[in-house]
Each structure stands twice: as structure tokens, then as C-alpha cells.
Amino acid sequence: MKHNFGAGPCILPKEVFQEASQAVLDFNNTGLSILEISHRSKEFEEVVVETERLVRELLNVPQNYSVLFLQGGASQQFAMVPLNLLPEGGKAAYFDTGVWATKAAKEAKKIGQVEIVASSSDKNYNYIPKGFEIPADSAYFHYTSNNTIYGTEVFEKPTTSVPTVVDMSSDILSRVIDITDYDLIYAGAQKNMGPAGVTLVIIKDEILGRSGRSLPSILDYEPHIKAGSMYNTPPVYSIYVSMLNLRWLKAKGGISVIEQENIVKARTLYDEIERNPFFKGTAAVEDRSRMNVTFVMENSDLEAEFLALSKERNLIGIKGHRSVGGFRASIYNALSITSINALVDAMREFEEKHK
Amino acid sequence: MKHNFGAGPCILPKEVFQEASQAVLDFNNTGLSILEISHRSKEFEEVVVETERLVRELLNVPQNYSVLFLQGGASQQFAMVPLNLLPEGGKAAYFDTGVWATKAAKEAKKIGQVEIVASSSDKNYNYIPKGFEIPADSAYFHYTSNNTIYGTEVFEKPTTSVPTVVDMSSDILSRVIDITDYDLIYAGAQKNMGPAGVTLVIIKDEILGRSGRSLPSILDYEPHIKAGSMYNTPPVYSIYVSMLNLRWLKAKGGISVIEQENIVKARTLYDEIERNPFFKGTAAVEDRSRMNVTFVMENSDLEAEFLALSKERNLIGIKGHRSVGGFRASIYNALSITSINALVDAMREFEEKHK
Numbered sequence: 001m002k003h004n005f006g007a008g009p010c011i012l013p014k015e016v017f018q019e020a021s022q023a024v025l026d027f028n029n030t031g032l033s034i035l036e037i038s039h040r041s042k043e044f045e046e047v048v049v050e051t052e053r054l055v056r057e058l059l060n061v062p063q064n065y066s067v068l069f070l071q072g073g074a075s076q077q078f079a080m081v082p083l084n085l086l087p088e089g090g091k092a093a094y095f096d097t098g099v100w101a102t103k104a105a106k107e108a109k110k111i112g113q114v115e116i117v118a119s120s121s122d123k124n125y126n127y128i129p130k131g132f133e134i135p136a137d138s139a140y141f142h143y144t145s146n147n148t149i150y151g152t153e154v155f156e157k158p159t160t161s162v163p164t165v166v167d168m169s170s171d172i173l174s175r176v177i178d179i180t181d182y183d184l185i186y187a188g189a190q191k192n193m194g195p196a197g198v199t200l201v202i203i204k205d206e207i208l209g210r211s212g213r214s215l216p217s218i219l220d221y222e223p224h225i226k227a228g229s230m231y232n233t234p235p236v237y238s239i240y241v242s243m244l245n246l247r248w249l250k251a252k253g254g255i256s257v258i259e260q261e262n263i264v265k266a267r268t269l270y271d272e273i274e275r276n277p278f279f280k281g282t283a284a285v286e287d288r289s290r291m292n293v294t295f296v297m298e299n300s301d302l303e304a305e306f307l308a309l310s311k312e313r314n315l316i317g318i319k320g321h322r323s324v325g326g327f328r329a330s331i332y333n334a335l336s337i338t339s340i341n342a343l344v345d346a347m348r349e350f351e352e353k354h355k
Numbered sequence: 356m357k358h359n360f361g362a363g364p365c366i367l368p369k370e371v372f373q374e375a376s377q378a379v380l381d382f383n384n385t386g387l388s389i390l391e392i393s394h395r396s397k398e399f400e401e402v403v404v405e406t407e408r409l410v411r412e413l414l415n416v417p418q419n420y421s422v423l424f425l426q427g428g429a430s431q432q433f434a435m436v437p438l439n440l441l442p443e444g445g446k447a448a449y450f451d452t453g454v455w456a457t458k459a460a461k462e463a464k465k466i467g468q469v470e471i472v473a474s475s476s477d478k479n480y481n482y483i484p485k486g487f488e489i490p491a492d493s494a495y496f497h498y499t500s501n502n503t504i505y506g507t508e509v510f511e512k513p514t515t516s517v518p519t520v521v522d523m524s525s526d527i528l529s530r531v532i533d534i535t536d537y538d539l540i541y542a543g544a545q546k547n548m549g550p551a552g553v554t555l556v557i558i559k560d561e562i563l564g565r566s567g568r569s570l571p572s573i574l575d576y577e578p579h580i581k582a583g584s585m586y587n588t589p590p591v592y593s594i595y596v597s598m599l600n601l602r603w604l605k606a607k608g609g610i611s612v613i614e615q616e617n618i619v620k621a622r623t624l625y626d627e628i629e630r631n632p633f634f635k636g637t638a639a640v641e642d643r644s645r646m647n648v649t650f651v652m653e654n655s656d657l658e659a660e661f662l663a664l665s666k667e668r669n670l671i672g673i674k675g676h677r678s679v680g681g682f683r684a685s686i687y688n689a690l691s692i693t694s695i696n697a698l699v700d701a702m703r704e705f706e707e708k709h710k
Contacts, residue, residue: 036366
């Protein structure tokens, strides 16, 4: 058994892979592959409707929010958000917690004025700044809720009266949130929602129509809302597999149940990192992510050897991002405690061998 | 056996479905699903490289053209083309051969000046206008090579000295073309290339960098070119299945071989439409598409009955688009002559019953 700690695209449940594989041969006993059905067929329309219903149910999305399945990932949202929400001459507030937050701000700067309201770049983004001011005249405030590279997560939404936009690509569906705290949420699917190729967007309808810009239809949220995510041919298979994964999450008991599992998984791994004298965490303790656990070795010369041992133990994808070094264990919803224990066992085995 | 005449997403070869299904369980004996591997893994980088190599080989793409795999379909290209190629104050020439060509022009009009150089809207787009002028001061000339709804196809590229941009979504890879006749080709994959969720773009590099516009990175071809289609997380599975389908096409003997099959398939069906007194074609004979065969009944009251018979005979997706009515048989690369014969048999059976 391989333990997939990859940062994304990443592990999904085995049951999802099995059903997703079968549907490529025969989708719902139609005699057709899910890859060859029309996106306008009744069968696929039901998939889109069910996927939206599951998102609404699992995240408790109120009726005055729209739920969209788009293409282009978070990177496309970096442009769509300011195009739709930032009027000419207006200003947007961005919170700089890492590379992805920086990219979002950089793209917004091409479209209008951007103010960076806080940054943790002084310490290579190993913490989440707190207690900063967000100008009340900002068109919106943008942040990234989980920073995969640095292993930090924003558990408490910064206080502000302006519309709040969040890139939740890597922690959506992993913990209970109150949608009404936010005005626009976007998330590339390829962590906890599904495979690469689809992007979830949840928008409070009333914040739209304010930028006054003439937009290409594909970049304007409104045509997508009017068409129920079918303005153009949607990424059929990515939506279908997302539906299977959301069904799995619902059958497990929903987000409050997976959140408890995620807490236990993260604690188990962080506890070992703290206990084991060979390892140390890189993120500020109070901001440690439950999705991406970043750690290095006290003696970095030993890192190659631990990486080799991990490979032998079938622990996949734990090499850290080059900007942090060391290791990163991504422990998304579908990764079981068994895999966490396998990693902990490898860390202990390494300790035994070297002490 | 179902005969899938759907207009797209559409039939792909059975062998492709089988391998695509297996890879969802175990990709290339990695012990991981294709849906959970990192897009930065060596294994997936090889997929992207091979997919590009196959496109270059099959279409004989010269080295001074870039090959990209993007998201957002042709609809996103409707915006990206003018944003990248149309300078402020410049003008683009569009050829109006149907709804998709109209949409492309409409999106371009949001970005700059557009001149419609010819249109067949006078006859519900049932022919391809010829012999029109394309102003030499146009930044580019845009057309749609195959019009799925009306069953018309542009076999001869209109003569012009300005850069030529073609939406080949529904006939790319179906017939031999000379890439050097074109400056930018785009195609949503979901006809002859692969499943929905990926868009092929082939660009002559020298036409880029001319619009002088500051673009969001995701809408700018250059970052995608520099990153080898990995500027952001690509639609992993859609690219992978496209690779399988391109391998299938290569193993068959390439485009010149499939073109001959497509000619025979189209002729067989058009011959029956002409012979059978109950049916008649809707497109001008010289412009009839080899990909989408549109036809109606002499007595339209009988159409519901023929549709019912088709369903009994497992002929899927032959109902015509509402703007033309009647029937549309989409006969893409992967549809075999066996399926064409099944449709012809149903037409003859219907004739026998009613004569």
C-alpha cells in the first residue's frame, strides 16, 4: 500500500477511484462512458445538480449564494475576482501569507490598486500575522486560508466590514466554516474536492455587478450563474469525480466528522515531530496547518537518508517545497490515520537507528 | 452496442476507455491513481511531453509554433485571441458561419473593433460564403472551420495576407491540414482529441506580443508557453486521455488514414440521405461537413417516429439542434463504419415500412 502525502493533485478515497474507473467503461448503466456522454444529457445534468446539492448541504450554503464549477483553477480566480469586484479607481486589500497569496495580489495589481495589509514574508511565511487594519474603503479583502508550502492555516477570519474573498483551495471541506462569514470563496478542486480540472466558487450574489467593467463572458461570474455552470462545456469528468468524493464525505458523516479525524491525524503527526529529537516543525505552533505538515531535521545532512527510508516505506510525496526545504506531509481528508502511523513509524525507526 | 452519434463530448475509441479506466485504479504501475498523482511528478511530465509530441507529429507542427494545453474551452479562446492579438485601436476580421462564430465575434467586440467580412445568416448558415474581401489592415482574420449545428465545413482556407486564427474544435485531427496556413489554431478537446476539460492551442510564436495590452497571466499565451502548459495545475486526466487517443490515432496510421475513413463514412451516410426519399440534407452539397451530418425528413411529421426507431436501434444523440431541427449525426474519428451502417439500415428499414 502506498501512502500518498502529495500536496495536490492528491489522494482521494479508494472507493471513489473504483467507481470513477467503472464509469469510464459504463456510466450508470447507460452503456456509454462518462467520457463520451453529452454535457447536455439528462444524466450529466443530474450529476451537476447533485454535485451542487452536496456542496450546499455539506457546507451549509445559504440560498443567497451561488455555487459554481468553473475551469482554470485558483490562478484564473486571481484575475476573475478583481475583474468582477474591483471598480475602476477602487482599491482591494490583500493579505500576504505566502507565494499563492502574493500571486493573487500580483494579478489584482494588473487590474487595479492593491494594498498589502499584512505580510509574514519577514519570516519566510512561517506564521499568520494578526491584529492588522483593513481599510474600510477597500472594495474587498482577500486572503488564502491555508498555505500549503509553509504549512500555515488561518483558523480565525480577520475582522473586517468589507466583503471577504478567500482562496480555500487547500482546506475547503476539511473543517466546519460559516459560509456567511465570507462573500466569495474559491478553491481549485485538486485537494479535498476532486481531481484537477475544476474549480469551486461560492459567491454571495449581492456582491456582483459592482465593478462596472465590461468583461469577456467567460470571466464574468454572472453568465456562469445564469447557466448553472453550463455556460460552456464543463469539465465533465472532474465534476463527476468530485460528486463521488462529496458523496463519500457525506456518507462519512460530513465535515464535522472529517474535521475531528483531521484534528487527530494532525495532532498525531505534530506530536511525533515535537517528541522525536531528530525532527522539528517549521510553522508557528498556533498557526500550524491541519492539511500540510512542514518539518525539517535538526541535522539537515540526514534529510536525504530519511527521504530514502520514506521511499522504502511507501511514503509518497513528502519532500518539502524548495522554498522551505525538509519535508511536507499533506494529510488531506482521504488520507487515513493508517498512513499517518506509517510515517510516524518511519520517524521512530529512523530515531532508533541513529540514537 | 450503442452507436454514439453525439455532437460532443463524444465517442472515443473503446481501447482508450479501457486504458483510461485502468489508469484511474493504477497509473503505469505506480500503485497510484492517475487522479492522485502530482502534476509535477516525472510520470505526469512525461504525459505532457508525449501528448505535445504526438500533436506535433500527427499535425506536422513546425518548431516555430508552440503547442499548449489550456482550460476553458473554445469559449475562453474567444476572449484570449483578441486580448493577445488585437492592439488598442486595431480591427479584427470575423467570418460569420454560425452560432459559434457569432459568439467569437461578440466576445472580440468587447475588446476591440470587429468587422464581419461575410455571413451566411441569410440562409440559417446552411452554406459557407466564398470570395469575400478581408481588409489588409485587420490585425487578424478569424473563422470556425466546422459548424457542428449546421453541418457545414470550410475545406478551403479563405485567401488573406493577415494572420489567420481558426476555431477547429470540431474538425481538428479529422483531415490533413497544413499548419503553416494558419497562425493560431484552437480546439476544445471534446470531439476528436479527448474528453472535455482541455483545450488545444497551436500558435505561431512570432504573432505574439503585438497587442500591447497588460493581461492577467492566465489569459496571456506567453506564460503558458514558457511553462510548457504547466503555468498552473493542468487538467491532468483530460490531458492523459487525450494522449491515449492520440496514440490510438497514430497507431491507426495517422491523420491521412483517418481522413480516408472519414470520407467513406460521410459519403456512405450522405449517399443514403440523397437516395432515400424520406430524407433530405440541409447543408449546401459543396460545404457538407464530414463531422456533422445534418438532415431532415421530407415529411416532418414522421421525425418523432424515426427518432423512436433510432433509439430502439441504439443510435444515440441523433436529434438535430433546435435551430436546424431534424437530425444530426456526428461522425467523429472514433465512430466506426459499423455505426454508420447501423444508421443507414435504420433509414432503410423506415423507408420499407412507410413506402
